[in-house]
Amino acid sequence: MPELPEIEIVRRSLFKMINNAKIINVKVKNENLRYKISTSFSKNLIGEKILNIKRRSKYLILFLKKKLLLIHLGMSGKLFIVRDCDKKIFKTSFYYDQNILIKHNHIYFKLNNGFILIYNDVRRFGFLKLYNKKLDQIPFLKELGLEPFNKKFNLNYFKKYVANKKKNIKNILMDQKFVSGLGNIYVNEILYMSKIHPLRIGYNLKEKEIKILIYYIKKILKIAISKGGSSIRDFSNPKGKSGNFQEFFRVYGKEHKNCSRISCRGRIKRIFLSNRSSFYCEKCQK
DNA sequence: CGGGACTCCTGAGGGC
């Protein structure tokens, strides 16, 4: 599901509602996520207070007193916050919200502020891991490239990385070791806005094009965050509110439609790169 | 190195 803007929306929502809360109970309904939840997971979390909530790339990090809880939502992971008014909620891996069946609740965190935090994940590609380490010692985070909003993510960094890369630009932008937080939707949108073809080879990019790419990477992510992220299928923040950046998509999912640029009106094509859909305008993306 | 195929998993949507 989620890329940087969606994770940032989730983080802000969590921060408002559960920062400083104490975890008073944890129930694991299904330990078979991407990585198996360890048997000591609940025991190690009960009694801990949430002291801060940060985002790095597509990861959420809950800071506890001496521990860190790392959360990755994979493709379909969600965090819900519900009022702790239904005593039955801990007994099942589903519940009804306004008569809608919510399935695939895998972990419940009962908090001392009247809320329950729920980890829900249909496809179970996401994971949660508890660490006694410091942030800079966590393997998943150590390998990540720069955040797009980091000042060091600039022309020099980009040029240097791309200089002798034979990779195409789509896969370069998708590579979390280069720039972290972009995923399939936003890379499609960024390349479209930059008028750059997804198959362009890294070392062939001109300085001017790199500048444009950097500009749109930051700009599109910022706008997406301001719109509450993208809700195609069913992304929502932990309070259940959807984002609406999907209404502003210019290419993603627009195969066979005309380019939205009035001066172009070319056709939007779809190709597959590394098994992922790539949408682009065959006329204006060079 | 790079890219394609395939893996994890469930469900929505289209075609017939």
Next chain:
DNA sequence: TGCCCTCAGGAGTCCC
């Protein structure tokens, strides 16, 4: 109605 197929905001591995 149902069945079969493809595809899905991620990311890793294996193979050529």
